[in-house]
Amino acid sequence: GAVVSQHPSWVICKSGTSVKIECRSLDFQATTMFWYRQFPKQSLMLMATSNEGSKATYEQGVEKDKFLINHASLTLSTLTVTSAHPEDSSFYICSARRTDSYNEQFFGPGTRLTVL
Amino acid sequence: SQQGEEDPQALSIQEGENATMNCSYKTSINNLQWYRQNSGRGLVHLILIRSNEREKHSGRLRVTLDTSKKSSSLLITASRAADTASYFCATENQGGKLIFGQGTELSVKP
Numbered sequence: 411g412a413v414v415s416q417h418p419s420w421v422i423c424k425s426g427t428s429v430k431i432e433c434r435s436l437d438f439q440a441t442t443m444f445w446y447r448q449f450p451k452q453s454l455m456l457m458a459t460s461n462e463g464s465k466a467t468y469e470q471g472v473e474k475d476k477f478l479i480n481h482a483s484l485t486l487s488t489l490t491v492t493s494a495h496p497e498d499s500s501f502y503i504c505s506a507r508r509t510d511s512y513n514e515q516f517f518g519p520g521t522r523l524t525v526l
Numbered sequence: 527s528q529q530g531e532e533d534p535q536a537l538s539i540q541e542g543e544n545a546t547m548n549c550s551y552k553t554s555i556n557n558l559q560w561y562r563q564n565s566g567r568g569l570v571h572l573i574l575i576r577s578n579e580r581e582k583h584s585g586r587l588r589v590t591l592d593t594s595k596k597s598s599s600l601l602i603t604a605s606r607a608a609d610t611a612s613y614f615c616a617t618e619n620q621g622g623k624l625i626f627g628q629g630t631e632l633s634v635k636p
Contacts, residue, residue: 453629454569456623456624503569505624515624520566
């Protein structure tokens, strides 16, 4: 149990387009999901905390109008990178915290975004 | 930045040797976790140690936590080539956020 999926696993898009990444908890409910970004050879940086039914909380320096987060259900959060540019190319990883287990976060396999 | 620091940044050892990675952090924590990441892949959770624990074992893994020094270590005993990966520590704060360290790139040569 406790599987988190992401879709797509990789995406290539043209500069200026928007890309939506889905994060799903497959066999548990997640009130809270987190979105991270990882550049090559670097660590994961928390971008935002996504709470079901409310607005996401963004970390300092992350543009909320550029990275739109929607957490419409207990099993799905989406991250939309709007007007993507080459500098947005990165590995985006989500995690989901089980509603019934405060400390457990389960990570998705990541989405590789390449903006041309 | 609240990110922790890990050392070494890179570690290369022979199969069968032990590998030790260290992690330091800056703020108070609820727990500290260690993760593994193979190149270009997602994270695999290895072990969680709570702030009131000092040592924890899981198979070939041994984790220590010293809250007075704000540091932790991960020991992998009898390493295997399949252990080659990046290892990250992550601290969870009161708000439930995970703050990741810079990571250690481990290479185990057969």
